[in-house]
Amino acid sequence: xxxxxxxxxxxxxxxxxxxxxxxxxxxxxxxxxxxxxxxxxxxxxxxxxxxxxxxxxxxxxxxxxxxxxxxxxxxxxxxxxxxxxxxxxxxxxxxxxxxxxxxxxxxxxxxxxxxxxxxxxxxxxxxxxxxxxxxxxxxxxxxxxxxxxxxxxxxxxxxxxxxxxxxxxxxxxxxxxxxxxxxxxxxxxxxxxxxxxxxxxxxxxxxxxxxxxxxxxxxxxxxxxxxxxxxxxxxxxxxxxxxxxxxxxxxxxxxxxxxxxxxxxxxxxx
Amino acid sequence: xxxxxxxxxxxxxxxxxxxxxxxxxxxxxxxxxxxxxxxxxxxxxxxxxxxxxxxxxxxxxxxxxxxxxxxxxxxxxxxxxxxxxxxxxxxxxxxxxxxxxxxxxxxxxxxxxxxxxxxxxxxxxxxxxxxxxxxxxxxxxxxxxxxxxxxxxxxxxxxxxxxxxxxxxxxxxxxxxxxxxxxxxxxxxxxxxxxxxxxxxxxxxxxxxxxxxxxxxxxxxxxxxxxxxxxxxxxxxxxxxxx
Numbered sequence: 001x002x003x004x005x006x007x008x009x010x011x012x013x014x015x016x017x018x019x020x021x022x023x024x025x026x027x028x029x030x031x032x033x034x035x036x037x038x039x040x041x042x043x044x045x046x047x048x049x050x051x052x053x054x055x056x057x058x059x060x061x062x063x064x065x066x067x068x069x070x071x072x073x074x075x076x077x078x079x080x081x082x083x084x085x086x087x088x089x090x091x092x093x094x095x096x097x098x099x100x101x102x103x104x105x106x107x108x109x110x111x112x113x114x115x116x117x118x119x120x121x122x123x124x125x126x127x128x129x130x131x132x133x134x135x136x137x138x139x140x141x142x143x144x145x146x147x148x149x150x151x152x153x154x155x156x157x158x159x160x161x162x163x164x165x166x167x168x169x170x171x172x173x174x175x176x177x178x179x180x181x182x183x184x185x186x187x188x189x190x191x192x193x194x195x196x197x198x199x200x201x202x203x204x205x206x207x208x209x210x211x212x213x214x215x216x217x218x219x220x221x222x223x224x225x226x227x228x229x230x231x232x233x234x235x236x237x238x239x240x241x242x243x244x245x246x247x248x249x250x251x252x253x254x255x256x257x258x259x260x261x262x263x264x265x266x267x268x269x270x
Numbered sequence: 271x272x273x274x275x276x277x278x279x280x281x282x283x284x285x286x287x288x289x290x291x292x293x294x295x296x297x298x299x300x301x302x303x304x305x306x307x308x309x310x311x312x313x314x315x316x317x318x319x320x321x322x323x324x325x326x327x328x329x330x331x332x333x334x335x336x337x338x339x340x341x342x343x344x345x346x347x348x349x350x351x352x353x354x355x356x357x358x359x360x361x362x363x364x365x366x367x368x369x370x371x372x373x374x375x376x377x378x379x380x381x382x383x384x385x386x387x388x389x390x391x392x393x394x395x396x397x398x399x400x401x402x403x404x405x406x407x408x409x410x411x412x413x414x415x416x417x418x419x420x421x422x423x424x425x426x427x428x429x430x431x432x433x434x435x436x437x438x439x440x441x442x443x444x445x446x447x448x449x450x451x452x453x454x455x456x457x458x459x460x461x462x463x464x465x466x467x468x469x470x471x472x473x474x475x476x477x478x479x480x481x482x483x484x485x486x487x488x489x490x491x492x493x494x495x496x497x498x499x500x501x502x503x504x505x506x507x508x509x510x511x512x513x
Contacts, residue, residue, distance in 0.1 A: 173331060191362070
């Protein structure tokens with residue numbers, strides 16, 4: 001951690017790190033404690049703007065919006081986390097194997113990746129969800145698979161570049177095996193490229209989940225997520241209650257801003 | 271004296287890919303190259319760029335996928351020292367890790383023994399123990415080349431191929447590295463195949479010189495003969511240029 005800071009001693013990294021830490025901390029806090037029960041309805045405070053009792057106001061059912069945002073952001077982050085985990089891990093494995101060994105397998109897998117990339121990722125995910133049905137787990141699996149090609153491509157390019165370098169030839173001369181070379185000699189050198197890609201991927205995953213839930217094919221109707229809340233909040237705007245949409249949108253914006261700054265900071269050295 | 275390496279009638283060529291505007295062309299890079307390298311000998315391989323000297327090294331180390339002829343090794347695990355000290359060390363790893371890796375792969379030594387050998391080798395090449403925790407980016411060109419030499423020698427090879435190991439260094443550092451290579455040869459009884467375009471550098475280290483031009487060996491003689499009575503006009507040119 002200390003090393004990371006020394007290496008990326010720039011304002012993007014610092015600001016991104018602080019913002020992300022604060023946001024993640026708030027969201028994590030929301031998992032164990034919220035001011036009100038996110039699903040508790042209270043007819044006496046229906047559809048209010050921000051008040052001292054309900055800092056971000058309430059919805060038509062009198063549910064506390066702050067509590068719901070905390071809960072919903074948790075769901076969204078959880079989905080984004082697993083989506084990136086699936087995409088990055090499988091993408092790295094595929095990219096490493098194809099980049100290192102090349103040949104027919106490389107051609108076939110990369111053409112499949114091209115085909116997947118040719119579709120807008122959310123569209124592709126929509127089709128898959130239409131087939132296997134909505135729900136948190138399905139969203140994670142589908143988005144995860146859709147995210148694989150972008151990581152595979154980045155990692156493959158790095159492996160192709162690095163495997164030609166002299167220190168890899170020397171490792172081979174010293175009798176280091178292929179898989180050890182991939183894991184211990186090449187992979188650490190892909191991190192400067194992979195880390196920013198992971199935080200950008202995290203952003204895209206947050207947005208993808210939000211878009212899908214917004215369109216009503218993300219998490220199921222009984223669950224809360226930022227995308228679903230944004231979708232719900234449309235009804236409030238026309239009835240003179242813009243607060244709901246503003247606060248949900250702001251939460252998404254702050255989350256993404258944090259990760260974007262982090263990614264930018266990781267790409268810049270000093 | 272025992273032979274440590276025999277190169278017999280090695281020829282290599284590559285075919286340039288043809289396209290709509292150019293026909294396929296066969297480019298000969300090595301033509302009937304033969305020489306022996308003896309134990310404890312430092313053999314210089316001299317020629318201009320494009321003469322095929324690096325291709326010879328690649329063939330010997332098994333990096334050349336296709337060639338005709340035969341290469342017989344009488345030693346295990348020949349090692350290589352590259353010209354460019356900036357790409358021959360893994361930038362993500364410390365010097366200690368880089369030196370430990372071949373020992374780990376070799377598998378016969380426990381952790382304390384590996385550490386002992388690393389420190390011993392670092393001292394051999396004129397670096398102290400504290401360099402173990404340094405990364406290549408924190409080292410100068412000369413220091414990097416010392417680490418490269420340590421990494422090559424730590425597996426105790428008997429044959430070391432050095433491809434222009436001092437060309438990227440300042441003249442004063444060049445002399446130090448050449449002296450180090452000479453000391454290591456004596457200490458470990460190494461044989462060198464020393465590739466260079468610079469006769470002066472070769473003169474400081476080698477016993478015998480092979481001169482190559484356009485993939486063919488044009489002269490193979492002891493170092494003093496090369497300088498005193500160069501036979502081939504191209505050798506004469508090289509010697510003149512170095513005076």
